[in-house]
Amino acid sequence: MENLVLASRSPRRCELLNRIGLVFETDAPDVDETCSLPAGEAVRILSLRKAQAAAESHPGSFILAADTLVSFREEALGKPLDPPDAIRMLRMLSGQTHQVYTGVTVISPDGRVFTDSDRTDVTFASVDDAEIADYVRSGEPMDKAGAYALQGRAGMWVTHLDGSDTSVIGLPLYLVRSLLLQAGYPLLAAAGTHHIV
Numbered sequence: 001m002e003n004l005v006l007a008s009r010s011p012r013r014c015e016l017l018n019r020i021g022l023v024f025e026t027d028a029p030d031v032d033e034t035c036s037l038p039a040g041e042a043v044r045i046l047s048l049r050k051a052q053a054a055a056e057s058h059p060g061s062f063i064l065a066a067d068t069l070v071s072f073r074e075e076a077l078g079k080p081l082d083p084p085d086a087i088r089m090l091r092m093l094s095g096q097t098h099q100v101y102t103g104v105t106v107i108s109p110d111g112r113v114f115t116d117s118d119r120t121d122v123t124f125a126s127v128d129d130a131e132i133a134d135y136v137r138s139g140e141p142m143d144k145a146g147a148y149a150l151q152g153r154a155g156m157w158v159t160h161l162d163g164s165d166t167s168v169i170g171l172p173l174y175l176v177r178s179l180l181l182q183a184g185y186p187l188l189a190a191a192g193t194h195h196i197v
């Protein structure tokens, strides 16, 4: 079976790939995550950077990488710098619709590059300062783009989602499937015996 490397330290991305039964190793070299492009373009470039960095040390493997940014009124929101920054972001998102962009890149063993991105619109209910402060104290926002986790407590705030839930959590599985198939990864054989209970 061909080797698949997930170039990520995100436990959510690992969990999502495990969910579809793929066997993979992880290796996430450090990359420069600064990019001044709009979020929708930046996520593709950043996922490409992550994939290329991992490909250097894994010749002959399939490489998969992703990057997620939240965007509200043209401002790209990555991970909060500190708790006050998380509070600032969540106050902005309260009662509003924002965009979540996730870029995905696959590199095939012969070095061909396949890259695409997803845009999903998420609408939050109004959340007051006390609830935001309590959420930030929980620590959940600190390693998440936009300072929230759809798969966690912030799932209670989502009144509408137009797009892909797995994309918001960091890895749009429909793009993983399509890019791996384009790259020639034997997806059916790899996931064939897996089923959830």
Ligand SMILES: Cc1cn([C@H]2C[C@H](O)[C@@H](COP(=O)(O)OP(=O)(O)OP(=O)(O)O)O2)c(=O)[nH]c1=O
Binding pocket: 007, 008, 009, 010, 011, 012, 013, 028, 050, 066, 067, 068, 069, 070, 079, 100, 143, 144, 145, 146, 148, 149, 150, 151, 168, 169, 170
């Ligand atoms: C909006 C949102 C983001 N996130 C996470 C997904 C990503 O892990 C993170 C965005 O940061 P990224 O820089 O995309 O990824 P990462 O640094 O966590 O992992 P790596 O670069 O090693 O792959 O935010 C959630 O888990 N839930 C959410 O609802």
